[in-house]
Amino acid sequence: MTSSSYCLRNHFLISMPHLDDLNFSQTVTYICDHSEYGAMGLVVNKPVGITLIELCDHLNLPCSSIANQQQTIYSGGPIHNDRGYVLHKAVDPMDWASSHYVADDIYLSTSIDAIEAAAEGGFEHDYLIALGCAGWSPGQLEQEMVDNVWLSCPANSDILFGVPADERLQAAASILGINLSLLTSHTGHA
Numbered sequence: 575m576t577s578s579s580y581c582l583r584n585h586f587l588i589s590m591p592h593l594d595d596l597n598f599s600q601t602v603t604y605i606c607d608h609s610e611y612g613a614m615g616l617v618v619n620k621p622v623g624i625t626l627i628e629l630c631d632h633l634n635l636p637c638s639s640i641a642n643q644q645q646t647i648y649s650g651g652p653i654h655n656d657r658g659y660v661l662h663k664a665v666d667p668m669d670w671a672s673s674h675y676v677a678d679d680i681y682l683s684t685s686i687d688a689i690e691a692a693a694e695g696g697f698e699h700d701y702l703i704a705l706g707c708a709g710w711s712p713g714q715l716e717q718e719m720v721d722n723v724w725l726s727c728p729a730n731s732d733i734l735f736g737v738p739a740d741e742r743l744q745a746a747a748s749i750l751g752i753n754l755s756l757l758t759s760h761t762g763h764a
Contacts, residue, residue, distance in 0.1 A: 582608045584678070584729050585604075585728055586605075586728075587605060587724040588724060588727070588750075588754075589603075591757050593723055598617070598708070600619075600743060601743065603618065604661065606674070607674075613709065614708065614709050614710075616650040616659055616682075617649060617704070618648060618704070618742060619743050620649040621739055625643060626642050626644070627643040629658070629703070633686070635686075635689065636694075639692070641695060642692055642695060642697070645692065645703070647703050648702060649705060650706045650708065651706045652708070653706055656705070658704070658705055659683075659704045659705075660682070660689060660691075661676075661681075661702050662688070662697055662701035662702075663680060663681075663700040663731070664680075672685040678731070689703060700735045701735070725750060725752070727750050728749070730746075
């Protein structure tokens with residue numbers, strides 16, 4: 575990355591009201607990685623319409639954690655939507671085949687054993703599972719920021735894991751002091 579660029583890792587991307595892409599309209603996306611090679615994140619406020627027990631049934635995995643069976647599964651984005659991504663607070667992720675440090679105590683695990691851990695009660699409530707992810711090629715996200723497609727703000731794990739999905743978009747915007755319902759869906763220049 576050049577010295578004039580910035581890193582959006584561990585930030586929320588808040589879609590602007592005029593964004594009419596079906597995958598990203600009215601979304602908040604958590605950015606897991608951002609470098610000169612591009613960016614990757616997970617949409618964290620679009621439930622896909624299934625629960626953990628239904629996902630486990632599809633994967634032929636047992637789901638012994640009664641507390642986690644009804645955990646919502648999210649549509650993380652249009653890329654690799656047949657893959658599961660587990661965003662979680664640290665739970666000794668080094669035991670898993672594929673776990674990546676994102677920030678502070680937040681990790682992204684992409685192996686089936688992280689989903690198995692959720693199904694067995696290995697996580698409390700500080701995790702979310704998404705099918706698919708969002709990705710940007712080098713410079714694409716930066717250009718979208720210039721084009722006023724997104725607002726960004728530092729991520730907040732309370733919003734990520736503690737706020738109901740349908741409230742996350744406005745909660746993230748509130749970090750910036752913005753009420754999204756007051757923004758117009760039309761773009762223009764002054």
